[in-house]
Amino acid sequence: MFMFKHLFFVFIIVQMFYTTTAFSEELSKEITTKHTPELMKFYEYLHANPELSFQEFKTAAVLASELKKLGFEVKEKIGRTGVVGVFRNGKGPTVLVRTDMDGLPVLENTKLPYASKSVARNDKGLDTGVMHACGHDLHMTNWVGTARILTSIKNNWSGTLLFIAQPAEEIGAGAKAMLDDGLFRDFPKPDFCIALHCDAARPAGTIAVREGLACANVDSVDIVVKGKGGHGAAPHATIDPIVLAARIILDLQTLVSREVNPLDPAVVTVGSIHGGTKHNIIPSEVKLQLTVRTFKDDVRNQVLSGIERIAKAAAIGANAPEPEILIRNTEFTPALSNDIPLTQRLRKVWEDKLGKEFVSKPEQVMWGEDFSRYGKAGIPSCMFFLGTAAKKKYEASLINKNASLPSLHSEYYHPDMPASLETGINATVSAVLDLLKK
Ligand SMILES: [Zn+2]
Ligand SMILES: [Zn+2]
Numbered sequence: 001m002f003m004f005k006h007l008f009f010v011f012i013i014v015q016m017f018y019t020t021t022a023f024s025e026e027l028s029k030e031i032t033t034k035h036t037p038e039l040m041k042f043y044e045y046l047h048a049n050p051e052l053s054f055q056e057f058k059t060a061a062v063l064a065s066e067l068k069k070l071g072f073e074v075k076e077k078i079g080r081t082g083v084v085g086v087f088r089n090g091k092g093p094t095v096l097v098r099t100d101m102d103g104l105p106v107l108e109n110t111k112l113p114y115a116s117k118s119v120a121r122n123d124k125g126l127d128t129g130v131m132h133a134c135g136h137d138l139h140m141t142n143w144v145g146t147a148r149i150l151t152s153i154k155n156n157w158s159g160t161l162l163f164i165a166q167p168a169e170e171i172g173a174g175a176k177a178m179l180d181d182g183l184f185r186d187f188p189k190p191d192f193c194i195a196l197h198c199d200a201a202r203p204a205g206t207i208a209v210r211e212g213l214a215c216a217n218v219d220s221v222d223i224v225v226k227g228k229g230g231h232g233a234a235p236h237a238t239i240d241p242i243v244l245a246a247r248i249i250l251d252l253q254t255l256v257s258r259e260v261n262p263l264d265p266a267v268v269t270v271g272s273i274h275g276g277t278k279h280n281i282i283p284s285e286v287k288l289q290l291t292v293r294t295f296k297d298d299v300r301n302q303v304l305s306g307i308e309r310i311a312k313a314a315a316i317g318a319n320a321p322e323p324e325i326l327i328r329n330t331e332f333t334p335a336l337s338n339d340i341p342l343t344q345r346l347r348k349v350w351e352d353k354l355g356k357e358f359v360s361k362p363e364q365v366m367w368g369e370d371f372s373r374y375g376k377a378g379i380p381s382c383m384f385f386l387g388t389a390a391k392k393k394y395e396a397s398l399i400n401k402n403a404s405l406p407s408l409h410s411e412y413y414h415p416d417m418p419a420s421l422e423t424g425i426n427a428t429v430s431a432v433l434d435l436l437k438k
Contacts, residue, residue, distance in 0.1 A: 051105025
């Protein structure tokens with residue numbers, strides 16, 4: 001009797017495994033044959049029609065209409081141009097799936113048949129070419145594809161989907177805008193948040209994910225170096241802010257090299273310097289713009305206060321007026337930390353689904369990603385990177401340095417389609433199915 005019971009139990013387990021595996025394979029086949037051709041048209045439309053941060057009006061309307069067709073309750077204009085869709089399907093956790101929507105002020109040079117010809121006015125009132133050079137068009141297609149598939153197999157899971165299309169990731173402002181506008185107050189509060197981001201340096205068909213800290217704190221700092229202007233031929237009668245700015249820039253290099261613990265990554269880059277109008281005029285001020293990248297909060301504070309101290313000290317040394325220093329808190333993006341138990345759980349799901357050799361662990365990067373704000377708000381979150389390089393180009397880049405792959409934000413960047421999309425959808429759908437399994 002015991003023997004019989006035991007065998008029966010084994011039979012049930014094998015049966016369950018077979019059913020799950022068969023379902024999973026069937027689903028992957030369905031993604032390739034049924035969903036991909038339709039989604040490619042959608043992708044090409046998005047690619048050809050990019051919009052700048054907080055100007056994603058048409059994009060948001062298209063995404064909202066896709067969710068409505070699938071039976072989501074949809075609210076628009078959350079955090080200016082954001083979209084929130086809720087799909088309730090019985091008891092269980094709520095999973096937030098995020099896409100970002102914005103393109104970049106880049107003139108496209110990919111020569112793709114569906115390349116963008118869009119032009120838009122930036123916040124300084126200048127016209128600029130616009131391009132999906134960061135792959136947010138692929139993120140959106142993946143998001144719509146995932147929604148289509150999950151709603152079509154709703155008997156296989158139980159819980160609530162919270163699909164959000166976030167504006168203005170490129171300026172680090174969209175996640176904050178949606179949270180400030182009641183994302184976690186007016187909609188079902190998620191138990192988990194997931195998202196993906198394109199990775200230009202990995203081959204299509206692969207993903208990469210890191211437990212814990214993955215992307216950096218990003219701060220923007222403005223310094224106005226003050227002097228006393230006058231004739232270029234009479235420097236003794238002036239306080240030259242150009243020489244002073246040069247000294248500040250060099251002194252700033254000692255912050256990371258001499259003050260921060262070498263085991264703590266940090267970057268201080270002066271990305272912009274503007275001063276003066278003519279050869280023979282010493283100006284009265286010079287403007288510097290800095291980007292500062294760190295992982296730990298104490299290192300962030302150390303570097304930011306160090307910048308202030310060095311700039312002020314150099315001014316005292318030159319007998320110049322105190323410089324103006326502005327740390328732009330509205331443009332701050334906190335470091336992205338993937339929840340460790342959630343990420344370990346999903347890594348297992350993805351290794352089973354895609355194969356262990358296709359799921360790697362990336363090094364930390366000094367990029368910023370405002371998906372971090374959902375985790376900072378207390379929800380276990382995980383962002384994974386999706387390989388998008390065409391396999392042949394990727395292999396050539398390993399052998400030949402001159403064949404290096406275009407990075408994200410490059411005028412030449414475009415993901416290998418549809419291979420990248422299919423891996424993205426397989427990974428996103430399998431993650432949600434695991435989190436909402438019955
Ligand atoms: Zn970007
Ligand atoms: Zn991006």
